[in-house]
Amino acid sequence: MASLVRKLEQFARLSPVDQVLLNRASTERVRHFGPRVDIVREGEKPKDVHLILSGWAYRYKQLEDGRRQIVAFFLPGDICDVNVFILREMDHSIGTVTAVSIADLSREFFDKVAAGHPRIVTAFWWETLVNAAIQREWTMSLGQRTALERMAHLLCEIWLRLRAAGLTQGDSCDFPLTQGDLADATGLSKVHVNRTLQELRAGGLIVLKGKTLVVPNLERLMQAGLFNPNYLHMDHEGRQLDAAATPTDTAVG
Amino acid sequence: MASLVRKLEQFARLSPVDQVLLNRASTERVRHFGPRVDIVREGEKPKDVHLILSGWAYRYKQLEDGRRQIVAFFLPGDICDVNVFILREMDHSIGTVTAVSIADLSREFFDKVAAGHPRIVTAFWWETLVNAAIQREWTMSLGQRTALERMAHLLCEIWLRLRAAGLTQGDSCDFPLTQGDLADATGLSKVHVNRTLQELRAGGLIVLKGKTLVVPNLERLMQAGLFNPNYLHMDHEGRQLDAAATPTDTAVG
DNA sequence: TGTGCAAGGTAACATACGTAATTGAAGTCG
DNA sequence: CGACTTCAATTACGTATGTTACCTTGCACA
Numbered sequence A, B: 001m002a003s004l005v006r007k008l009e010q011f012a013r014l015s016p017v018d019q020v021l022l023n024r025a026s027t028e029r030v031r032h033f034g035p036r037v038d039i040v041r042e043g044e045k046p047k048d049v050h051l052i053l054s055g056w057a058y059r060y061k062q063l064e065d066g067r068r069q070i071v072a073f074f075l076p077g078d079i080c081d082v083n084v085f086i087l088r089e090m091d092h093s094i095g096t097v098t099a100v101s102i103a104d105l106s107r108e109f110f111d112k113v114a115a116g117h118p119r120i121v122t123a124f125w126w127e128t129l130v131n132a133a134i135q136r137e138w139t140m141s142l143g144q145r146t147a148l149e150r151m152a153h154l155l156c157e158i159w160l161r162l163r164a165a166g167l168t169q170g171d172s173c174d175f176p177l178t179q180g181d182l183a184d185a186t187g188l189s190k191v192h193v194n195r196t197l198q199e200l201r202a203g204g205l206i207v208l209k210g211k212t213l214v215v216p217n218l219e220r221l222m223q224a225g226l227f228n229p230n231y232l233h234m235d236h237e238g239r240q241l242d243a244a245a246t247p248t249d250t251a252v253g
Numbered sequence C: 001t002g003t004g005c006a007a008g009g010t011a012a013c014a015t016a017c018g019t020a021a022t023t024g025a026a027g028t029c030g
Numbered sequence D: 001c002g003a004c005t006t007c008a009a010t011t012a013c014g015t016a017t018g019t020t021a022c023c024t025t026g027c028a029c030a
Helices: A003-009 A016-025 A107-116 A118-144 A147-164 A179-186 A190-202 A218-224 B003-009 B016-025 B107-116 B118-144 B147-164 B179-186 B190-202 B218-224
Strands: A030-033 A038-040 A049-054 A057-062 A068-074 A093-096 A100-105 A172-174 A207-209 A212-214 B030-033 B038-040 B049-054 B057-062 B068-074 B093-096 B100-105 B172-174 B207-209 B212-214
Touching: A003 A016, A003 A049, A003 A118, A016 A107, A016 A118, A057 A179, A057 B118, A068 A118, A068 A179, A068 B118, A107 A118, A118 A147, A118 B057, A118 B068, A118 B118, A147 A172, A147 A179, A147 A190, A147 A218, A179 A190, A190 A207, B003 B016, B003 B049, B003 B118, B016 B107, B016 B118, B057 B179, B068 B118, B068 B179, B107 B118, B118 B147, B147 B172, B147 B179, B147 B190, B147 B218, B179 B190, B190 B207
Parallel strands: none
Antiparallel strands: A030 A100, A038 A093, A049 A100, A057 A068, A057 A093, A172 A212, A207 A212, B030 B100, B038 B093, B049 B100, B057 B068, B057 B093, B172 B212, B207 B212
């Protein structure tokens, strides 16, 4: 609940009025989807902006011959594309991993924000800039990192984003992605994803079983992925990157 | 001259007042750089937003061991990052290819735009969304396209962007990138870039010599790169993609 | 008008990763 | 409770691309 406010507050101090507006927008016009369905399809006219309330989804592009690339993951609190409706048609699709609830944010909502809520405007720019930075980092990964580095890097990113959203429990978290999903996201084959995960397991860097991921030592996983968290720009308004990792979190034994 | 107005007008109708403001902003505070130097370095505090007035530049990221990925090219009229100054530090660097002139756009300029120039605000969002789409397409290329497809795709993208900026002459254009640059942008080795270019030449898809690129048949190059121009979102406000390619253009014999 | 250095080009060889195929385990549904 | 289906795991083998090394071309500048 109130995941949008929670997220944007990481960056900007919002007034009570701002918060009311955001909470209202994220509870009106809610829709629910099952796992493994498309929410948006390439070629469609964008109408609303989608806010993920719960569940995992991804953005993907597909070539005519079927090759498919996941270009981003959406976690609870994420906004799919601020202001997309100014474009004529979608250049990609959005599909769910798990069951997903979304709130549709209308053009009128954004107009209202633009007219009278500068703090929210800034927060939306922050969200947009961070998403752009994430996309650049994926370009970096696919272009320069080895399979092992790439996988470790992706897991670090997801881990930190989940943690910031309050969705980790101690050193573990829900992890609904299949090896096929990871393959489409990293540009590797499924077989090589499997090999790579085995290698990470053998190195004690992850425990991944069923739909649960455990990261016993984030520091080591980050080293393996040549992971520098600067691009997530979580260090704002005096907050530290580790602010979300309170020592009160403990692993469920 | 007036490259910013020219570019933004592709998307939004700007009022005379808007145009004056933009033209003033892009002629005050101009700086000049030589070829192959850094304009911005990772880790720095972002201060101004940079508008490329002339010359080519790129955005790149580098790993500690020296591996380097170009994640975007900047051509005249491009804005490096609208509103970056809300972030605490740069997560990437920007370097020049050729000699480059830039205009620095201040925070105050953006505040003024936000307060009273909604058309410009929309145009900036468009610029931002298109850049995000380009970055996604690069992710797609690096993850799914073969070396040949990747190279052809990149050349198509640059070609269309140059054409939209009025920087093509008939079927040829200036092309100052080295094979090393192309390697860093496509995630290939220099040797393989060379092989790939040879293959494109052999197929009659490009003529690339000295610092000039000729594309005798854009349609074929697009097919080779599995290039779908939708992601550039050039088809706006009734304009067609081909609007910039007037039949008055003829190759310099 | 030569001299030096960056860029382009080529060849021989190495390897990280892809492909195809099979099997078993784990959920899910009638 | 059995029949499907999906996902994970593993093997054997193939290849697109990387690496190293060296030579050539072009051009900036003394």
